[in-house]
Amino acid sequence: MEAAVGRGRAIPLQSKFSLWVQWGPAVMLLVVAGGMAAFVDGVGRVARLQEQRELEIVAVTAAASINPDQVNRLGGNAGDIGGAVLQDVRRRLQRIRDVNPQVRFVYLMRPGAGRFIFLADAEAETSPDYSPPGQVYDDQIEGLQRVMASALPVVEDPYEDRWGRWVSALAPIVDPQTGAVIAVLGIDVSAEHWQQALRQHYGLALAIAMLASSVFGLLWFGAYRHQRNAERLAGLNDALEAELAHRRLSDQRLKLAAAVLTNTGDGVMVADARGIIESVNAAFERITLHSAQQAVGRNLRMLYSARNSHGLFRSILQDLQRNGRWDGQIWSRRRNGERYPQEVSVSVLRDDDGVATHYAAIFRDKTDQHRLEQRLNELAQIDGLTGIPNRRHFDASLAAAFERARQDNAPISMLMADLDFFKRFNDRYGHIEGDECLKRIAQRIRSVVRNDWDMAARYGGEEFAMILPGTVLEDALRVAQRLNEAIRAMAIPNIDSGVAPIVTISIGCATVIPSETMVARDLIAQADAALYSAKREGRDRVVAAN
Structure with a gap:
């Protein structure tokens, strides 16, 4: 057969096919290579954003444990040294550092005269790395300025010093009354976890790219073999040799891709349309404690945890049917019965007719991050010195108890207490003894709590408060x-x-039965006024609000 081109000239269709087979692969290879490079780069960008987001969460959660009132009271100068406020803030910073062994430094800064100065540092005062209040920070301040201007957390790029590679996470300390940023919390974290996560994502993307390249090579090899057999039957031996060489190359690529999947830190699992597990990788065995032999052939339900919300898996199946993919976090169960949080990505694999035949899942164990977030949340609600609930926790609990009392038309009482002339105690015995006294007083106040509904908290300084839901004034x-x-x-x-x-x-x-127009502040004001009356009448007494 011939196809006309121009006038009086014809090119065989077979020759046109030959030209396409010769040059088409090169063109497609360039396209595929460019696409794979863009894919790998895109995965890297997503991985970096994900790691940045995780560090932002850690920094913001840590910042929530810092009392803004105490930060406002810091002057950022030598006058803070030895004060109870600075010591309390430093203890909070030290707890944040001690929760995660990957943390290097934890500190508070505030701008002043065009520069940033240290307010508090978690390092020991005898450490050569300790920065006292008022010391000027003489390094790059772009990230600090961005946090002050935007009131949003910032994660700076990794950097290297004599101690290793680190990532700095910065979060604002916001005044709850004015909404203004009053200081910046900085946490320097080891970059090893950051880099390991990026390597894992790049490794998985590279494996997918290599698999795609292998499939592309096999497809074009089939076309090349057909063309060679049609054009030169006499060159069969050469074609067979080329086929064997190409098969060896494809096998090497497939083995490399399999090795990447086997050694990646993320668990990989493939199940059929019924949910029966067909294959797993080594990370699956390490995370779930199920060996491949124990897992293959069993239903996915063996990994489910009852801690997941009702209807979660129905929602996942609906997303898979609609979008072909689902990403999120679930609770899973190890072979020993332990429940653990898991970040998972599930994709649907379909045949040529579009029928779902398999599900592929890639997951990561988030136990360590979950424990860290839980610990930081606890620190944000407990007073660092006395070990009882702090002002933030008290305000939230009072608001909830006040609203319940309004709905039930029930009484709610509040005690506001203040140690008499406690400043004189500190002046006479010193702040260390003063702190020990506050600890003992707090535990004695806690012992007076009658049941699980009552709550005692440190309101501030030497002030304490107690919520008594469902309690009349006499009680x-x-x-x-x-x-x-x-x-x-x-x-x-x-x-x-x-x-x-x-x-x-x-x-x-003070005791009230909340009306529709009352708010929790009204109860606080009454209790505070009664406390003032108790002081005015000679102290060391109990006075009820009018």
Whole structure:
């Protein structure tokens, strides 16, 4: 057969096919190579954004454990040294550092006169790396300026020093009353986890790219063999040799791709349309504690955990049917029964007719991150010195209890307590003894709590508060009097008090049945006014609000 080209000239169709077979692969190879390079680069970008987001979450959660009121009270100068506020803030920073062994430095900074100065540093004061209050930070400040301007967390690019490679995560400390950024929390974390995660993502992307290249090569090899057999039957031996060489190359690529999947840190699992597991990799065995022999042939349900919300898997199946893919976090179960959080990506594999034949899942164990987030959340709600709930936790609990009382048309009482002339105690015995005294007082106040509904918290400094849901004024006064007597019974010396030679406490008591127009602040104001009356009447007593 011939096809006309121009006038009086014809090119055989077989020759045109030969030209396409000769030059088409080169063109397609360039296209595929460019596409694979873009794919690998895109996976790397997504991985970097994901790791940045995880560090932002850690920094923001850590920043939530810092009391903005205490930060506002720091002057960023030598006058802070030795003060209870600085010591409390430094203890919080040290706990944030100690929760994660990958953390190098934790610190607070504030801008001043066009520069940034240190407010507090988690390092020991004897450490050569310690930065005292007021020391000027003389390194790059672009990231700090971005946090101050945007009130959003920032993760800076990894850098290297004599201690290793690190990533800095910065988060704002926001004044809850004004909404202004008053300081920046900095956390320097080891970049090893960051780099390992990027290598894993790049490895998986490279494996997929190599698999795609292998499939492309096999397809073009079939076309090449057909053309060679049609054009030159006499060159059969050469064609067979080329086929064998190409098969060896394809096998090498497939083995390399299989090795990447086998050695990646993410678990990989393939199941048929019924949910029966057909293959797993080594990471699957390490994470789930199920060997390949134990897992293959069993249903996916063996990995399910009852901690997942009702209807979650129905929702996952609907997304897979609609989009062919699902990404998210679920709870899974190891062979020993342990439940653990898992980040998973599931894809549907279809045949030529579009029928779903298999499901491929890639997952990662998120246990360590989950534990860290839980610990940081606990630190954000507990007073670092006394070990009882802090002001932030108290405000949230009071708002919830007040709303329940409004809905039930029930009484709610509040005690506001203040240690009498406690500054004189600190002046006489020192802040260390003052801290120990506050710890003992807090535990005694906690012992007065009657049940799981009552709550005692450190309100600030030497002030404490107690929520008594469902309690009428008479019962609240009895609790307050019992607390007053319990503090006196401790007989902690305070010879400069002027009230008694021991530590005493003044207590204001208020009770309301919330109306539709009342808010929790109204109850606080009444209890605070009663406390003021107790002080005005001579202290070391209980006074009820009018």
